[in-house]
Amino acid sequence: MKDLRTVTPGAVKVKTGVEAPEAVAEKLAEILSGTYDLLIRTHEVHWNIEGPMFYGVHMLTETQYGELFAATDELAERIRALGHLAPATPGALLDTDAKGTKAKAGAAAMITALKDRHEALSRACHEGITLAEDSGDPVTADMLTARSAAHEKAAWMLRSMAAG
Known part of the structure; x- marks a missing residue:
């Protein structure tokens, strides 16, 4: 019997019919990282917005x-269901090359930065949908379709606020 205190997580082969689980998991990890990064940037705006648009x-x-927080868990759990480890270090989850929302920027610039990130994640989801469908993975394709819809709605709302 295994000593359960010594079990370490690792990638495993799953036999669910997904033809390229590693490639799908890698794309999901990219989307997870972008989602987590956007979560932090959304908090940045939430905490630092000022002016007449503050409340809205x-x-x-x-x-x-x-x-976004709920989405990070869903994405990570799908990566695990595909037999791979979800990224879990700050370096793997945050886009350190991306420019922040610049809390000292005006409200319109902060909102536009968030809108741009939602649009970028929507595009990444579209790529993931194609990859998942090509890999015979309707579960991931459905999940990413819902994620894309959420990002497109968020971008629309932010775009509408910044237009005023």
């Missing part, structure tokens, strides 16, 4: 970061 942006970003 503060409330919208609170809703959005809650949705």
Whole structure:
């Protein structure tokens, strides 16, 4: 009998019919990283927004970061279901090359930065949908379709706020 205190997580082969689980898991890890990064940037705006748009942006970003947090768990769990480890270090989860939302920027610039990140994640989801479908993975394709819809809605709402 194995000593359960010494079990370490690792990648495993799963036999669910997904033809390229590693490639799908890698794309999901990329989307997870982008989602986590956007979660942090959304908090940055939520905490630092000022001016006449404060209340509306503060409330919208609170809703959005809650949705993003739930999405990180769903994405990580799908990576695990595909037999791979989810990225879990700050370096793997945050895009250190990306420019922040610049808390000292005006409200419109902060909102536009978030909108741009949602649009980029939507595009990444579209790529993931194609990869998942080509790999015979309708579960991931469905999940990424829902993720893309969430990002497109968030981008629309942010775009509408910044237009005023």
